[in-house]
Amino acid sequence: MKLFTHILLALLLGICLFKENVLFFAFLMMASIIPDIDIHIPFVAHRGIFHSVTAGFLSSLIFIPFSLSLSLAFLLGYCFHLLADSLTKHGIRPFWPHPYKTNFGFITTGGVSEQVFAYLIFALLVVKVLSIVIA
Numbered sequence: 441m442k443l444f445t446h447i448l449l450a451l452l453l454g455i456c457l458f459k460e461n462v463l464f465f466a467f468l469m470m471a472s473i474i475p476d477i478d479i480h481i482p483f484v485a486h487r488g489i490f491h492s493v494t495a496g497f498l499s500s501l502i503f504i505p506f507s508l509s510l511s512l513a514f515l516l517g518y519c520f521h522l523l524a525d526s527l528t529k530h531g532i533r534p535f536w537p538h539p540y541k542t543n544f545g546f547i548t549t550g551g552v553s554e555q556v557f558a559y560l561i562f563a564l565l566v567v568k569v570l571s572i573v574i575a
């Protein structure tokens with residue numbers, strides 16, 4: 441999926457599941473785009489090790505000395521990315537190095553189905569934010 445869709449989904453799930461501070465949500469959204477860094481690394485397969493819970497867990501450990509909350513936000517944001525990419529037809533290998541690959545996806549990255557998905561997430565996000573503001 442595209443970066444914007446990842447950020448929207450992470451923000452929606454984060455707001456629905458947690459009542460945290462702005463820094464938590466900033467970390468959550470930032471982590472939700474980190475796995476696609478593999479596109480820019482030579483000789484590393486896209487949707488390989490960086491698209492696994494293994495990499496998310498190990499990289500979240502970096503933040504534990506600074507803040508357990510931010511480390512958790514990073515891991516969750518990372519996993520939200522994996523969840524979103526699992527919904528694509530290409531799938532991911534979430535438990536790398538285990539060979540299991542998700543194959544239940546129905547969304548084409550960058551296609552109309554992703555746009556519809558992103559608009560749906562955006563609409564839900566607007567409703568959630570309005571419900572928070574009005575309450």
Ligand SMILES: [Zn+2]
Binds near residue numbers: 491525
């Ligand atoms: Zn990805």
